[in-house]
Amino acid sequence: MRTPPPAVVRFAQRLSSGLTRASALLAPPQARLLEVSGGVAPVMLLRAAVDTGLLEPLSAGPHTAAEVAGRLGLHADTVHRVLRGLAVYGLTSLDRRGRFSLTPTGRLLLVDHPHSMAAWIRYSTSAMVLAGWARLPQTLRDGQPAFNAATGQTIWEYLSAHPEEEAGFARTMRELTLMAAPLIVAAYPWPAEGTVCDVGGGVGAMLAEVLRAHPGLHGVLVDQPGPLGGAGEYLAARGVAERVTAVEGDLFTGFAAAADVYLLKDVLHDWDDAQCRRILSTVRSAAPAGAKVLVLEWLQEPNRAEFPVSISDVMMLAQTEGRQRSAQEFFALAADSGFIRGRVIDSGAYGIVELVAI
Ligand SMILES: C[S@@+](CC[C@H](N)C(=O)[O-])C[C@H]1O[C@@H](n2cnc3c(N)ncnc32)[C@H](O)[C@@H]1O
Missing domain, CATH: 1.20.5 (Single alpha-helices involved in coiled-coils or other helix-helix interfaces)
Known part of the structure; x- marks a missing residue:
């Protein structure tokens, strides 16, 4: 594409x-309020569709609900009602003979679609994520991170104790990152040679796209053991495994990886300001003077309400200890950790906030 x-x-x-x-x-x-407050309906219709593989038979062409139900062993009348509900949101279409087809948007729910968003649907409607959302009224009162208060764990502790959900989260981040990666790769003047280190890089989705576009670069992928476990297979599938060194490391206690460029994609938005300063200090300890750190995030100006960033910000409120920030806010955090300001680039999908190690 x-x-x-x-x-x-x-x-x-x-x-x-x-x-x-x-x-x-x-x-x-x-x-309007009826429409907005009905938001749970499309979300849970999507969840039901992904959970049961409801849309998979439609990938081959139009089918009636009875045919879909027969293929999947589901209840035919319910299948008709759920597929019709999905048609209201433009995921399927329904013809006069009662046959359902997939729209281009609905196709993104197919598990094998190259731009599938099925893992994201599963994650964003999972019991653990809904537990954080349900606690939001209390967070408004006490300001405590909703997920932590609801589950007694940070999302990272929870995920490392639940390997299946941890793998699902890694797939989710991979899906979301692959949507933005081409724009980020195109927008930044990457060096032709040297090393790029992806900090908290998950399975290495962002790193892999940078390396594929720049054959002279090598990569280091830093994360916790869980996400790194799936990285080898993923990087091999993207054809860059032999150019990447995986390093188990911690955002707070440190890692050893000298590089020319460090990536922090959707990492700082998980953490509060004090934690972000510690993470930036950890990266600064690993980085040689002159190295660049690229903070890759949707940028939120304090007084601008905008999709998707302002909604991502409330998601961070419900799931993490973090928030979305503006470029100026990142510069202020980095000034305490041994960086000076670099460029701010709008890639179209994500902001690229460049920090230079001094
Ligand atoms: C929101 S995900 C972003 C993943 C990846 N950068 C991307 O955008 O696709 C945050 C990442 O931070 C990692 N992480 C969380 N706590 C960490 C820690 N203490 N040390 C190292 N990595 C950590 C998680 O495992 C996860 O991969």
Whole structure:
């Protein structure tokens, strides 16, 4: 797929947000509130579809609910009602003869689609994530991280104690990262040679795309043992395994990896300001003077409500100890940890905030 220029992506996002806001202003308030408060319906319809593989038979062409139910051993009338509900949200279409087809959006729920978002649906509707959301009213009162208070563990402790969910989370991050990676790779002036270290890099989805685009670069992937366990197979499938060294390391206690460029993609948004300063100090301890650190995140200006960043920010509230931040906020955190400001680049999907080690 060709990567659209960042300005086009940004324009499309702003247009879509603007149209949503305009339709909210035009719709009668009760109708709009009914629509928003019904948000649980599309989410749980998606969950049910992914859990049962409901849409898989439609990949071969239009089917009736009875045919889908027969293939999957499901209840036919319920299948019709759920597929029809999904049609309301544009995931399926329904013809007059009662046959359902997949729309291009619905295709992204197929597990084998190259841009599948099935793992993200599973993760975002999992019991552990919903536990954090359910605790949000209390977090409004006491400001305590919702997930930690609901489960008695940080999300990272929870995931390392539940390997299956940890693997699902790694798949989710891989899916989300692969959506943004082409734009990030295109937007930054990567060196032709040297080493790129992906800190908290999961299975190495971002690192792999940088290395594929720049054959002269080598990679170091730093993370905890769980995500690193799935990295070898993933990096081999992307054809870069022999150029990557995996290093078990901790964001807080340290890791040894000298590199020219360090990536922190969607890592700092998991942590509060004090923790971010500690993470940046850890990276600074590993980095030679002059190395660049690229903070790759959706950037949130304090007084701008915008999709997806402002919704990601409340997700961080429900699941982690972190938040989305502006470039200025990252620069302020980094100033205490041995970095000076570099460039701020809008890749279209993600902001690239460059810090330079001094
Ligand atoms: C939101 S994920 C981002 C993954 C990856 N950078 C991406 O964007 O696809 C955060 C990552 O931080 C890692 N992580 C969390 N706590 C960590 C710690 N104490 N030390 C090292 N990595 C940690 C997690 O395992 C996870 O892979």
